[in-house]
Amino acid sequence: MKKLSTLLALALFISGFSMAATVTVTKPAANETWVKGQSYTITWTKSGDMPANVRILLRNKASTAVVKEIADPAPNTGTFMWQVPADIADGEYRIRVKVKNADILDDSEVFKIAAGQPGPSPGPKQKATAETTLLHNTPVLIQPFIKVVMPAEGGAVSNGNHLFIRFDASTMPGDGIEIDLYRESGQKVVPVYSGAYGEGTSVPPVGPDHPRRYQYDWTVPYGDIMAPGYYKIRIHSLGKNIIAWSGKFYITWPMKEKEYLFDAAITNKLCVRSADGLTPPPTRPKCEQLYYPNHAYVGFDVFDYPGSITWTDGEVHQYWRWFIRHARLLFPIEQFQGKKVKLIQARLILKKECTVNVNSGLASCAERLYRLDAPLPAATTGDPCLNTQKSAAVFLQNDVTEQNLLLTHIVEHWIDGTYPNYGFLLTVADETPPAAAATCISAYTAKLYLKIEVEYKGYE
Numbered sequence: 001m002k003k004l005s006t007l008l009a010l011a012l013f014i015s016g017f018s019m020a021a022t023v024t025v026t027k028p029a030a031n032e033t034w035v036k037g038q039s040y041t042i043t044w045t046k047s048g049d050m051p052a053n054v055r056i057l058l059r060n061k062a063s064t065a066v067v068k069e070i071a072d073p074a075p076n077t078g079t080f081m082w083q084v085p086a087d088i089a090d091g092e093y094r095i096r097v098k099v100k101n102a103d104i105l106d107d108s109e110v111f112k113i114a115a116g117q118p119g120p121s122p123g124p125k126q127k128a129t130a131e132t133t134l135l136h137n138t139p140v141l142i143q144p145f146i147k148v149v150m151p152a153e154g155g156a157v158s159n160g161n162h163l164f165i166r167f168d169a170s171t172m173p174g175d176g177i178e179i180d181l182y183r184e185s186g187q188k189v190v191p192v193y194s195g196a197y198g199e200g201t202s203v204p205p206v207g208p209d210h211p212r213r214y215q216y217d218w219t220v221p222y223g224d225i226m227a228p229g230y231y232k233i234r235i236h237s238l239g240k241n242i243i244a245w246s247g248k249f250y251i252t253w254p255m256k257e258k259e260y261l262f263d264a265a266i267t268n269k270l271c272v273r274s275a276d277g278l279t280p281p282p283t284r285p286k287c288e289q290l291y292y293p294n295h296a297y298v299g300f301d302v303f304d305y306p307g308s309i310t311w312t313d314g315e316v317h318q319y320w321r322w323f324i325r326h327a328r329l330l331f332p333i334e335q336f337q338g339k340k341v342k343l344i345q346a347r348l349i350l351k352k353e354c355t356v357n358v359n360s361g362l363a364s365c366a367e368r369l370y371r372l373d374a375p376l377p378a379a380t381t382g383d384p385c386l387n388t389q390k391s392a393a394v395f396l397q398n399d400v401t402e403q404n405l406l407l408t409h410i411v412e413h414w415i416d417g418t419y420p421n422y423g424f425l426l427t428v429a430d431e432t433p434p435a436a437a438a439t440c441i442s443a444y445t446a447k448l449y450l451k452i453e454v455e456y457k458g459y460e
Contacts, residue, residue, distance in 0.1 A: 020046030023106045025097050030109035035145050039083040039243045042070070044097045044106065052076050053100040060303065061092040061110050073100055081186065083245065090114050132411070145170050146177075146237050146244040153247025158254040159226050165192070165216045166206065167235055167244065176238040179216060184230035184248050192218050192233070220251060228252040255342065255453040264329040264423075264446035266296045271324045273431060295353060296327035298370050298426045299441035324431060325441050330423035331448040336415050342453040346411035347426065348372070349449060351402045355442040369429040370396040370442070374410045375422040395429060409451070 027043040034040050053073035057066050068088065074080050076099065099107035109418055150166040157163050164177060197203035197214050206213040220226065233246040301323040321348040329348075336343075350372075372394050383460060394405050407424075414421040426444065 007051070013304075016397050021050040021099075021102070021104050022046065023050075023054075023097055023099060023104055025095060025106045025108040028095060028108050028111035030111065032111040034084050034111060034113050035242075036084045036086045036088060036113065036115050037147065039081055039146055039245050041243065042080045042082055042095055042097070044078055046076065046078060050076065050104055051101050052100050054101055055098045056080060056082075057096045057098070058088070059094045059096050059107065061094055064094075067093065070095070076100075081243070081245070086115075088113050099452075108418045121189055129296065147236055148233055148235055148244050148246040151217075151233060151246050151249040153249070155247075155249040157220055157249065158252050159220050159222045160254060161220055163220050165218055165233055165235075165246075166213060167224060168210070168213050169197075169237070170212065178238065179218075179235040179388050180234045180236075182232050182234050184232060189225060189231070190221065226251055226253075244441070253304070255340075257344065257451065257453050260450040260452065262331045262333070262448045262450070263294065264296070264331055264448065266294060267328040267330070268295075268297050268445070269326045269328070270301065271326055273324060294445065294448055295327060296426050296444045297325040297441050298327055298428060299325050299355075300428070300439050301325050301329040301441050322439075324428055325445075326428075328423055328428040329426060329446045331423070332446075333411065333414060333421065333450070336452065336454075337417060339454070341415065343412045343450065344409060344453060345449075345451040348405040348407050348409040349447045350396070350401065350405065350426075351399075352443045353443045353445060355440055357440050371427055371429045372396060372405065373425040373427060374407075374419075374426060411448075 019169060023044050023046045025042070026045045027041060028034060052075065054076045055072040056070040056074055058068040058070055059065065060067050070082055071080060090113060092110050094110055095108040096105060143166075147168045148165070149168060150164055151157070176195060177197055178194045181189045181192055183189055193202065193216050195201065195203075197216075199205065203214050203216045205211065206215050228251060230248045231251050232248050235244045236242070272352075292351070393405075408418075413419040426446075
């Protein structure tokens with residue numbers, strides 16, 4: 001029984017040991033040389049359950065002292081891109097990956113960090129290879145490197161425009177490279193180029209003043225995938241497994257002029273007015289057969305003399321009342337609010353469809369002066385009968401069938417959020433009691449024309 005218990009305990013111990021979480025640093029590999037200023041990928045494998053972040057440290061080989069904190073925290077994904085700083089002393093180092101909030105870590109093999117400067121001339125047994133250059137006719141070995149010169153840090157380019165990608169390289173022309181576009185976050189977006197570089201390729205030398213500088217002319221594509229934001233160019237030398245990154249630069253959608261035409265959402269209102277301040281319930285509106293959808297009605301609809309009211313003190317008050325047609329015109333421009341747009345022109349197109357006499361007892365009617373208002377911010381109800389705080393926009397010409405009113409300054413405030421969009425109010429200019437001959441209404445259709453510069457994505 002005791003032997004069985006011992007075997008069971010041993011099995012549980014071995015099982016528990018095999019399930020322990022571990023990390024193993026695989027890059028840098030033993031005796032590799034990483035060049036200052038160049039970017040390399042630190043890689044590690046992991047097994048078992050563990051937290052989502054790690055701390056990455058550069059440690060001295062001899063003293064195991066921490067030379068530099070590379071990242072804290074970094075995602076525990078198994079890879080991390082690191083550009084070797086120029087101020088790190090030449091020497092032998094290890095890289096440690098330690099899981100955050102856990103006693104799980106591993107050190108890489110010993111590797112070297114060195115400057116990418118010309119080394120000593122080759123000795124009797126050291127032959128200059130393709131990685132040599134001539135300096136004063138003397139063969140000198142060059143550490144392989146790639147350095148992205150353009151696009152520069154902080155630059156900007158719009159979709160559809162040219163982006164000149166320039167880089168310096170020590171490797172000989174004809175070697176293969178891959179150029180890719182990445183988001184600032186490290187996510188690959190699109191491949192840019194893959195192939196050889198040098199004379200006779202799509203990536204030729206810049207000129208004799210820069211014999212080791214090469215350029216690729218790339219047109220930034222359109223589309224949602226190229227949303228405005230910060231990006232980087234990544235160049236990978238396939239033959240030497242060297243990776244270099246550009247500084248971050250901004251890609252934006254270009255501005256394109258577009259035109260829009262909106263129909264008004266119309267709210268018609270019958271407003272009751274009384275000569276002595278009394279507002280008895282309105283009678284059934286007349287001329288309902290004249291009312292059509294999407295028409296704005298304005299004017300004096302009914303002139304009425306209902307009779308008299310006896311007050312509690314026995315005094316009899318005569319009163320008369322009239323009904324006024326007001327209309328609210330609202331346009332759906334919310335799609336532009338909070339967006340990068342520039343309003344060039346806003347024009348309201350009012351077309352008078354008809355003017356109708358609503359008092360059958362008169363042969364004709366005389367129109368009162370109409371006006372178009374944009375409610376001030378204090379006018380929050382949106383009710384044409386109650387909005388008294390208005391900024392007069394324009395008076396309408398009653399004898400003109402179609403009017404084009406330039407209202408750019410008002411719509412501009414709606415788009416940029418200076419004023420809320422309460423639309424326009426089509427009202428009578430004077431609400432004082434009309435003469436009997438003035439009981440008429442006019443019907444309008446309304447459209448809002450906008451000319452706007454908007455961000456262009458390439459498919460609109």
